[in-house]
Amino acid sequence: MDPPPSATGMDPASPEGRERVLTATAAAPGVAVGTATQYDASGPVVSHSSIAPDEVEAEVALLDAAVARARQELETVGALLPAAATDEAQALLDAQALMLRDEEFLETVRRRIREMHASAGAAVRAVLSAHRERMGGSDDAYLGDRADELVALETRLLRALRHGEAALSIEAHAVLIARALPATDLLRLSRHRLLGCVTEEGSAASHLAVVAEALQIPLLVGVPQVLQAVPSGTPVLVDGDAGRLIVHPTSHTRERYRRRGSVLTTAPETPPDGPPITADGHAVTVRANIGLEKELELLAPYGAQGIGLLRTELYLLGDTGLSLAEDEQVGAYRRALDAAGEAGATVRLLDVGGDEQPPRCSCGLRENAPMLGARGVRRLLDCPDELLRPQLRALFRARSRGPLRVLLPMVTDPEEVRRVRAVAAEEHARLPAAVRGPDSSLPLGAMVEVPAAALRADALAEAADFLSVGTNDLAQFVLAVDRTNECVAARHSALHPAVLQLVQRVAAAGRAADCPVEVCGEAAADVEAVPVLLGLGVEALSVAPPHLLRVRRLLQAIRHADTPALAQEALAAPDAAAVRAHARDWLRAQGGAAAALLQNP
Amino acid sequence: MIEREVTIRNRAGLHTRPASRLVKTAAQFDAEIFLRRDKYEVNGKSVIGVMTLAAEQGATLTLVADGPDEAAATEAIVALFEDGFGEEL
Numbered sequence A: 001m002d003p004p005p006s007a008t009g010m011d012p013a014s015p016e017g018r019e020r021v022l023t024a025t026a027a028a029p030g031v032a033v034g035t036a037t038q039y040d041a042s043g044p045v046v047s048h049s050s051i052a053p054d055e056v057e058a059e060v061a062l063l064d065a066a067v068a069r070a071r072q073e074l075e076t077v078g079a080l081l082p083a084a085a086t087d088e089a090q091a092l093l094d095a096q097a098l099m100l101r102d103e104e105f106l107e108t109v110r111r112r113i114r115e116m117h118a119s120a121g122a123a124v125r126a127v128l129s130a131h132r133e134r135m136g137g138s139d140d141a142y143l144g145d146r147a148d149e150l151v152a153l154e155t156r157l158l159r160a161l162r163h164g165e166a167a168l169s170i171e172a173h174a175v176l177i178a179r180a181l182p183a184t185d186l187l188r189l190s191r192h193r194l195l196g197c198v199t200e201e202g203s204a205a206s207h208l209a210v211v212a213e214a215l216q217i218p219l220l221v222g223v224p225q226v227l228q229a230v231p232s233g234t235p236v237l238v239d240g241d242a243g244r245l246i247v248h249p250t251s252h253t254r255e256r257y258r259r260r261g262s263v264l265t266t267a268p269e270t271p272p273d274g275p276p277i278t279a280d281g282h283a284v285t286v287r288a289n290i291g292l293e294k295e296l297e298l299l300a301p302y303g304a305q306g307i308g309l310l311r312t313e314l315y316l317l318g319d320t321g322l323s324l325a326e327d328e329q330v331g332a333y334r335r336a337l338d339a340a341g342e343a344g345a346t347v348r349l350l351d352v353g354g355d356e357q358p359p360r361c362s363c364g365l366r367e368n369a370p371m372l373g374a375r376g377v378r379r380l381l382d383c384p385d386e387l388l389r390p391q392l393r394a395l396f397r398a399r400s401r402g403p404l405r406v407l408l409p410m411v412t413d414p415e416e417v418r419r420v421r422a423v424a425a426e427e428h429a430r431l432p433a434a435v436r437g438p439d440s441s442l443p444l445g446a447m448v449e450v451p452a453a454a455l456r457a458d459a460l461a462e463a464a465d466f467l468s469v470g471t472n473d474l475a476q477f478v479l480a481v482d483r484t485n486e487c488v489a490a491r492h493s494a495l496h497p498a499v500l501q502l503v504q505r506v507a508a509a510g511r512a513a514d515c516p517v518e519v520c521g522e523a524a525a526d527v528e529a530v531p532v533l534l535g536l537g538v539e540a541l542s543v544a545p546p547h548l549l550r551v552r553r554l555l556q557a558i559r560h561a562d563t564p565a566l567a568q569e570a571l572a573a574p575d576a577a578a579v580r581a582h583a584r585d586w587l588r589a590q591g592g593a594a595a596a597l598l599q600n601p
Numbered sequence B: 001m002i003e004r005e006v007t008i009r010n011r012a013g014l015h016t017r018p019a020s021r022l023v024k025t026a027a028q029f030d031a032e033i034f035l036r037r038d039k040y041e042v043n044g045k046s047v048i049g050v051m052t053l054a055a056e057q058g059a060t061l062t063l064v065a066d067g068p069d070e071a072a073a074t075e076a077i078v079a080l081f082e083d084g085f086g087e088e089l
Helices: A053-080 A087-100 A103-116 A120-135 A141-161 A183-192 A207-215 A251-259 A293-298 A326-343 A376-382 A384-401 A414-430 A451-455 A457-463 A471-478 A497-513 A530-535 A545-557 A560-572 A576-590 B016-026 B047-052 B070-082
Strands: A020-023 A025-028 A031-038 A174-178 A196-199 A219-221 A235-239 A244-247 A285-290 A307-311 A345-348 A404-408 A444-448 A466-469 A517-519 A540-543 B002-007 B032-037 B040-043 B060-066
Touching: A025 A207, A031 A196, A031 A251, A053 A087, A053 A103, A053 A120, A053 A141, A053 A183, A087 A141, A087 A183, A087 A207, A087 B016, A087 B047, A103 A120, A103 B047, A120 A141, A120 B047, A141 A183, A141 B016, A141 B047, A183 A207, A196 A207, A196 A235, A207 A219, A219 A235, A235 A251, A285 A293, A285 A545, A293 A326, A307 A326, A307 A540, A326 A345, A326 A384, A376 A384, A376 A404, A376 A414, A384 A404, A384 A414, A404 A414, A414 A444, A414 A457, A444 A451, A444 A457, A451 A457, A451 A471, A451 A497, A457 A466, A457 A497, A466 A497, A471 A497, A497 A517, A497 A560, A497 A576, A530 A545, A530 A560, A530 A576, A540 A545, A560 A576, B002 B070, B016 B047, B016 B070, B040 B047, B060 B070
Parallel strands: A031 A174, A174 A196, A196 A219, A285 A307, A285 A540, A307 A345, A345 A404, A404 A444, A444 A466, A466 A517, A517 A540
Antiparallel strands: A020 A244, A025 A219, A031 A235, A235 A244, B002 B060, B032 B040, B032 B060
């Protein structure tokens, strides 16, 4: 750990002379470098407070429509909740949903509209502020949280009354600066690839901190006057480990953090040159995982070799749910292919499923274990007309823009790949010749997440054109660990020797069948995991854009010829911790440049 | 109509999560459910109402159930309080 920089005002050692270090309470760990974006969670101003008597029923209808929109927004947030999110985050969403169904409250608001001719917004504010007043003034931290929940409800309703026009979209890769931030807003904003978060109010024991940690977003709280000190557009470094907000960090400061292996998150001024290559000249393909349209603009500056995983269930998600209209899908895929350039895009078909994500179709009963339920390709084949066929048609129509590969989520058996291939051929034949292109074959890959798929990788490699190992889900299923369960989450590791054995098996099957094998899980961006994966025979990685540069630097610092020995050690290790220890020793032995990338040297 | 004294046993008080559990349980019954603290009474099926009770550990509330299944409702809700809503006591 570095000695703490000066905590007061200007740092005389800084060549740029503008660096300032503000002390804060570290509420969620991690380091982020980005551009400050101020966020006003308080919602829009109520524009008019009273209405004419003959407008009363229209105003009540407006309120009811807004409540319905707010409920829908909450459901969307719930569907986006990452697997790592905690029970606490889910409980928060539940509470917000219950509040939106609180008939007593809603009836009080309606009565206020009808009897006092208040506008819907003014009525919501008046009723909720009366409730807050009852609870206010208490020092009890838990009571404070309850008041936060009412503020969050008010914000949500007022926003819905304005048709969601409020500042709910932020620049991707921003560091959010706010006076206060409801935890549910953070959940919603997190799909914009928020890098870090700094608030003036709040505590390390708040709901916000729990959610930020689950989302792996560094969070600082208790920074006085932060809105005045850090205008939007200011470069900042958030150190959620040591509790420091560094405004205008100097290149020296950034470099010091970079050496520590902290995530480097600002785009380079010039894109990296040439393909990623190891120190001994072995080329490794490094693609980008994309979930949001906004991220497409990062492909070029971060030097991605195309898109390795386009998560369509996120990419097609609008403010009111998935946009599945075929024409809209065509446009969305064209934009992705245009951004990916000649390296091309790998589009994963919708991985919706369980009871949690829209759209629903007739085949779903309530599922007790949605992770093991009708999701991924199972769902696609269960209801081909709603999901699979329109998506394939849209992909055929878009593919003239660039090289396109299609990836199937949650494959268990080779037969599933064959069935999708047959449906694709049917849809191709139905399209007019002018739009479908001459070639009816679409490169079709299978995600390897289900242990059965990995164990029978030889058969799968015959049926698929490429294989992509999703290490997160694979590890979850192999180790029988639910990552959302705090009691066991720490047992989850893609570096467990049992998971690595399966990766080796898949890589070997791919080589034998001339079927490329790539890894698109979090392990592909893990400095300690990458050399092991290469040693097991993996030739391509796909990572979130912020990790692209670090993976490149890692490759430049290691010798590919040394990786098989590490992989053998890893396969023979007793557990995941031992694999990590081997990998760290191996990286140190590769030299200073590799060792510098370790998270905690 | 049944009236029963209940005490908040869990350390964190009647915060968001216990309030949600309480309301979800109350909603399963036809009986009207009220909670009273001093002279302030809230509808036990309104989560916002229950949250505004601001009831901390040790606080005593009066539970009122009125309707055809009032006995079962009382039993279910009293059990929640006695169990500290499944939280740390």
